[in-house]
Amino acid sequence: MLEALLYPKTVAVIGASRTPGKVGHAILSNLIKGGFRGTILPVNPTTHEMMGLPCYADPGAAGVEVDLSIIVVPPKAVLDAIRRSAAAGVKAVAVITAGFKEVGEDGARLEHEMAALCRDKGLRLLGPNCLGLINTENRMNASFAVQTPKPGRISVISQSGALCTAILDWSMGRGVGLAKLISIGNKADLSEIDLLAALAEDEQTRVIACYLESITAGDEFIRVAESVASVKPVVILKAGTTAAGGKAASSHTGSLAGADIAYGAAFRRAGVVRADDFESLFDYAMALAMQPLPKGDNVAVITNAGGPGIMAADAIETRGLKVQPLHHEISSSLKEKLPAAASVGNPIDVLGDADPDRYAIALDAALDDTSVDGIVVILTPQAMSKPAETARAVIQRIRGTKPVLAAFMGGADVLPARDEFVAANLPDYPAPERAVAALKAMCDYAAWRRRPPRVVTRFPVNRRRVERVLSRMARSGRFEVGEADAKEILRAYDFNVPPGQIARDAEEAVAVADRVGYPVAMKIVSPDIIHKSDFGGVRLGLSNAGQVLDAFDLMMVRIARRAPEAKLTGVYIERMCKPGREVILGMHRDPQFGPMLMFGLGGIFVEVMKDVSFHLAPITQEEAMEMLMGTRSYALLKGARGQGAVDLGGIAGALQRISQLATDFPRIVEMDINPFIVGEVGTQPVVADARLTLAEAS
């Protein structure tokens, strides 16, 4: 996949230049100096030779088959460069040139034309407005970066070209190699999705580290990312989430799911390891690229200093991992081998004067102990410490059975040790807390890899009935589905809805009430009134015909006064629900990732405490239960303060049905069941009120 882009045999540089400082010069020079294992073809009509290579006016003029064009000509000349590339048999182009979508409408138009032309000619397009790409395997530095990294196991996809320069400089400084580095620029054609898929198949790539500012095609992203993450870890730093996130948490339950929550849900589903800041991105990528995955979350700490051992233990506990003592037999045997003052608990303190041997002995013990899942080795450079020798001793002992991460603290004294570690594929961090954070990322990813297969239950439902309601709405040009219609839709998906019906006048209201049985609720039905109770449009617990008559007349008078413009269809009469625990079930179609389900306890729990949980549809039964457990108020559902447990399975089932409904009908963009009334196990949970919103464009 993307063979022509990543493994070309011949690369044309259209706009190559011999003037230092020009981008066309930097790229040509990088290709040559990087030692590209293929043919380099400078293209520039003004000369026949450039930097010792024959130079042509056209990529087709050399008479060889060209696989990839790197295009660095001015924006207006790009289309022609693509055309000539196509004519020369090129299969992929990387457009470095900037001045497209990012500068305004004219640029966007040109970019659109460029993408269409590439599609038309059967070319794949990287960029425009990108730094280019680097593949250390075939030594292709087709970028204008200043440096060429050494080969390694991490591949980078970056939506910021400038960030690539910092990444390369870091990579050189730390001695951490890279497999591929791809700057995706404006993503006119190739996006993070295509490159994730390509790198999944790349043998050199053990981990994919991405810096993204936007995600193209959310559901496809999830699908591809999930399949890639099943093969190798994908670590993503998603920037620019807060401004959008700040708009979340409005009064409406659906919009509680802000962009940041949506990204969180999407990444969780897809098994993407999320990095919260720049340092984490490579902290995690290094650990995942260099060490095996942990089988559990019990961490052993080996240290020559008490303080940093405590810091590590604090970080382990804070992040939800465990620091358990070593197995008794192992700690007894370790005790005999270490000085009396050493501590063989966990952390294992090998003392300030520890030599490399003492570290080796402790590491062997932790590796032998089957209850230990991961190991953090800490060193502070004390008078007797030999950091580099200790690093070598640690490297010699590791077995590839469980992850070992180092935190050799300090500066110049530990630098040689750091270099030894990196060269031996053992990640090293400047502070214990960062090693622990990386280990936690590994544990989470390992747990995701171990997850049972996801089975989404499909319930037998009456889709036709829903289609009928939606068609009716569409014909009348309405997008807000009120209680009566919403309940009809939910009935079709086998929700338990109290018996009820619309009545157009007082007599009909009494007739319906007599039929469904008292006590009844009466709620106004009007396409113009969404928040019924704000207008006095809800009356509960009417227990006889007289009360129904009174309520009807009063409601009509008052609503006519408060909302004189509202068109009134009538009232909805239904039997009162039995009391129970009120919960809110919601769905909000995220513009990126599709239907996002919401769950929370009713009233103040959602509105004041913001105690809600989210999950992307489609959802499995286990995931629905996780949504319940994901709220702090879950304890109340399980039974607390003298109340018994409510029917948790009933709530989970309802979430699954909403998931199915949202998946079946993309026109539904929002849905609230509020409240959904749940009783004890054995009772039937009931939809007390509901509303839906449809997309305006069908």
Add this chain to the structure above:
Amino acid sequence: MLEALLYPKTVAVIGASRTPGKVGHAILSNLIKGGFRGTILPVNPTTHEMMGLPCYADPGAAGVEVDLSIIVVPPKAVLDAIRRSAAAGVKAVAVITAGFKEVGEDGARLEHEMAALCRDKGLRLLGPNCLGLINTENRMNASFAVQTPKPGRISVISQSGALCTAILDWSMGRGVGLAKLISIGNKADLSEIDLLAALAEDEQTRVIACYLESITAGDEFIRVAESVASVKPVVILKAGTTAAGGKAASSHTGSLAGADIAYGAAFRRAGVVRADDFESLFDYAMALAMQPLPKGDNVAVITNAGGPGIMAADAIETRGLKVQPLHHEISSSLKEKLPAAASVGNPIDVLGDADPDRYAIALDAALDDTSVDGIVVILTPQAMSKPAETARAVIQRIRGTKPVLAAFMGGADVLPARDEFVAANLPDYPAPERAVAALKAMCDYAAWRRRPPRVVTRFPVNRRRVERVLSRMARSGRFEVGEADAKEILRAYDFNVPPGQIARDAEEAVAVADRVGYPVAMKIVSPDIIHKSDFGGVRLGLSNAGQVLDAFDLMMVRIARRAPEAKLTGVYIERMCKPGREVILGMHRDPQFGPMLMFGLGGIFVEVMKDVSFHLAPITQEEAMEMLMGTRSYALLKGARGQGAVDLGGIAGALQRISQLATDFPRIVEMDINPFIVGEVGTQPVVADARLTLAEAS
């Protein structure tokens, strides 16, 4: 203060050695090689000369006045070394030797003797079991660390000697100087409190950075730390909080305050900047030592790369700081000076090809803009970037009026810039998020420095009446104060308690009920029953004499059955409270920091949602209000879901009275008012139930 320890003219090294690898050799050699500006006196009975200096058998033998002894002899010889130091006129000793409290009881005894001897002889004692101390001002490296730092503005107090070696190595590597570095070891005499006080007066010290595992004398710590923090920033990394923190949040409200919460409350009170991990400790200390404090929380970001600018903006928003656009005039004028593609919003994007001049222009604009309180300058090393020159341009422009922090990202390419920055006292961080975190720490500290003077209201109360109740409890050997006595105590502190009285039999119960007025509550009174309702010992809403008679007899029968061993005093009859919002007020005496007040909404808000806030007593009215606002459920108190606001001032006043009661009577170790019933403004909040626990040893 501590002149003899920090600024000695003559230092004796008792146990000096000429054998490399020995601690006594390392210390002597460090003093000599460090260039100590004073007299060094090796003390060792086996020789007359050591490393070119005259060596004596006794510190008094040289015939000069000795100020400080560094003691490195074996544990059993330490007391003698102290005695001989005292005889030679020494005023301070630093005991490097280990093998005391940390190895068990014998060691603890010896340490105790040592401290007593020092007290007796009027000597101050640092250690034992420490690395020693370094003062770069008089070039005294009286430690066995391998390195001597260069002079700087940060002083370090560390409870881990080994960590000092990592700090020194980091300091050398980063080129960040230190003023003093003091390893406090077992703290047999001098503790962090003494050293904080001493360093507050030290002109070389601009910031004190502490690594602490325990804190000696919590209330004195708060007092001293608060006074030091009023002069210069104190940054503390407190390790070892999680194991204890895990024990918190039990069912009992008082013990919701775990150790970590107590440290948090203490640090907040004292204005201590808390570092959550090792890197933050020096990230924050560097910023505070090198740059002026911000006047507000609006941050301008200058960057040559979009991605890192977004990362900074994300971090600014996430941490609660602000990214506002520049003032219109300033951005217009900036727009004219920068290339058209540059962005003059905030972040200010000076573009990938920015030269030092462009950074200087943008920095001038941000410095000119009075709405900007702090500035983060980001650079990624792109083809045209000149990191070191840019650093110099930035350094030349800063005015010392607002903090400027740098995040020059990458490795080798930006290293020269980092060195320039540190040399010019401009902190530089490897990633934007870390610069922002440091700026946030500065903002918080600046806000604390700007806080209004704390005025703790003293209410007129009846202390005598409380003393009488407590004496009565003491005489009967009881420590659990039940409802009736607790309410009497609270009445004495002017709490509003419903009229009520203990009744010993049914007739008396009716008489009391008749007097206080119906409806009444009846609650069992027994020193053996704390949780009254668990035993059927609470009956509410009794509305006439007959119901009181029935309830009394039933309660006696049932309790006799359920708790046959309980001694029953009678029942407490009181008038029912008017309904209102139920809140919980608590106090728990933290073993370190004293009375910790707690506030939360009643019932599930505390028990399920753990939505509580804490503050150390004594508390001001503002702080009491902050406690209310510190809970998520505060919105409910302010009025939500159709209910009006409750009497917030009444709750704040109650917290202040509890604060006064807890301060006045140290014997009270726990207190719960649960529920405290609060109505609308203008009503009187009422103590519905209360209990206290007294210390067993008076």
